[in-house]
Amino acid sequence: MEGRHPDETPPGGKPATSGTVSHRNRWLAIVAVIVVLVLAAQGIWSRHSAHAALERDAEHASALSVAVVQPQKSSSAFDLVLSGNVQAFLDTPIYARTNGYLKQWYADIGAHVKAGQLLAEIETPEVDDQLRAARADLANAQANYALAKSTADRWTGMLKSNSVSKQDTDEKVGDMLAKKGTLDAARFNVARLEKTQSFQKVYAPFDGIVTARNVDVGALIDAGSSGGPAKELFHVASADRLRVYVNVPQAYAQQVHAQQSAYLTLLERPSKHYPGTVARSAGAVDPQQRTMLVEVDVDNRNGDLLPGAYAQVHFSLGAGGAPFTLPGNTLLFRPDGVKVATVDAQQRVKLVHVSLGTDFGTRIAIASGLQGDERVIVNPQDSIVDGAPVRIAAAKPASSAVAGSEPAAGEPPKVAE
CATH class of the missing domain: 2.40.420.20 (conserved putative lor/sdh protein from methanococcus maripaludis s2 fold)
Structure with a gap:
């Protein structure tokens, strides 16, 4: 193959020159610079965006x-809601008034009793013996008094005829009066022991429910006369009517008054209202708690409310x-x-x-x-x-x-x- 001179034109084409090559290289350089600038701008923008996002996140986190x-x-109107303690209108513990042993009980917890109903009997052998001795003393005192009285009457009669001296007559009359005092003391002692013996039977003081029974047959009953604490036998409550005691803060003490309507709600039945009436208030603020004690009476003949329960008491106050x-x-x-x-x-x-x-x-x-x-x-x-x-x-x-x-x-x- 024959060689070709570099300046010769190739067959079928335009002659290549050094100017064309230089022009192409220049454009390539420009494109490369543009690409580098675009990449640099993109990097700068991405860093700026990330920094701005970081600042926004930091500002949001700092808020x-x-x-x-x-x-x-x-x-x-405002509804003042306060906690209240529900108590039976009548509520009393029953204690023994005489010592002995429980012979029998007749009412257990939950029993509905009437006033005067027998609850229990107590055996009191010591009291019985004391009563018999007192009655014997009474008989002796009656006999002594009868003798002293007849003697005083005779001496008084003889004094009228001057058969006896005035001094002797006065002594006989004085002895009669002393025997009269001894007789009266014996009578009072017998009456006292009879009353003590009557406490052998324990009765209900009012209509109500027996809420506690703390003794059983054969238990030793101590009325506290020996110096120890007396033991409660029964606890009876009358729950047909309830007292609800509420401590009203000082700020509302002037807005709660007698005969004002109120109602109760229970936590277990919040939708049911139990109407009541403010019966009375203490009329003074407790200096320790800064509250005034108020009593709300509630009719409970249906037995829905239980004594001793916790309730919320609602008082309607002015809107102010x-x-x-x-x-x-x-x-x-x-x-x-x-x-x-x-x-x-x-x-x-x-x-x-x-x-x-x-x-x-x-x-x-x-x-x-x-x-x-x-x-x-x-x-x-x-x-x-x-x-x-x-x-x-x-x-x-x-x-x-x-x-x-x-x-x-x-x-x-x-x-x-």
């Missing part, structure tokens, strides 16, 4: 997570101008006054001064400072400040801000002790 409630305004109310755990007590922490449209904290009204236990009436549309933070930190970023973790309605303490809209607020 305090809070739960909020809205102020509640009710036009209905239907103020806004908030849970007690939304308040901040600062040196410059009471505040609440709210969340503004920019998700930042705004502290608002408020004036407090009536304290309803778990809820507080807000007399002024709120418009009603604020989002108030529940359980705010003591260190919370104006402008702090927050994020609302769960926007709860007023009825669920504090379990069981906030009513639904339009319902009367309830105040638990």
Whole structure:
């Protein structure tokens, strides 16, 4: 094959020149630079985006997570709910009044008894012996008195005829009076022992239910005369009518009065109401507890309520101008006054001064400072400040801000002790 000169034109094509090659290399270099710049820009942008995302995440993480409630305004009356102790209208322990041994009992726990019904009999051999001895002493005293009286009468008659001296007559009359005193003492002793012997039989003091029986046949009965503690034999309660004692806080003592209506609810049957009436109050506040004792009487002829049970007593109080109310755990007590922490449209904290009204236990009436549309933070930190970023973790309605303490809209607020 013959050789070709580098400058010769190849068959069927254009001659290749050094300028064409240089132009191609230049474009390749430009494309490479552009690719490098694009890659660099992409790397810078990705790093910037990651940094911005990290800053957003850090800012979100630094924002305090809070739960909020809205102020509640009710036009209905407040329902003051306090715990009460249910007691039988009549309730008494029954003790023995004489010593001995239990001969027989006739009523067990749960038995319905009538007033004067025999509950038990006690054997009292010592009392019986004492009574027999006392009756013998009485017979002796009666005989001595009869003799002394007849002697005094004879000497008094003889004194009229001056048959005996005045001194001797006075002695006979004085002896008669002494025997009369001994006779009276013997009679009183017999009567005392007869009454003691009558305590051999234990009777029910009123109509009711036997709630306890603490003795059995043959048990030693000690009435406490030997110096030891007396033992309760039975416990009888009359549960047709009940007394419910409630300690009303000082803030509501003036709003609870006699003949005021109330009703009871039980934890096991919260939907059922048991009507009652305020019978009386102590009329004074306990200086230790700052509460006033109130008695509510409840008709229990159907036997639904049991003495000794725990119940919740509901008192209807005035609405007090239907103020806004908030849970007690939304308040901040600062040196410059009471505040609440709210969340503004920019998700930042705004502290608002408020004036407090009536304290309803778990809820507080807000007399002024709120418009009603604020989002108030529940359980705010003591260190919370104006402008702090927050994020609302769960926007709860007023009825669920504090379990069981906030009513639904339009319902009367309830105040638990």
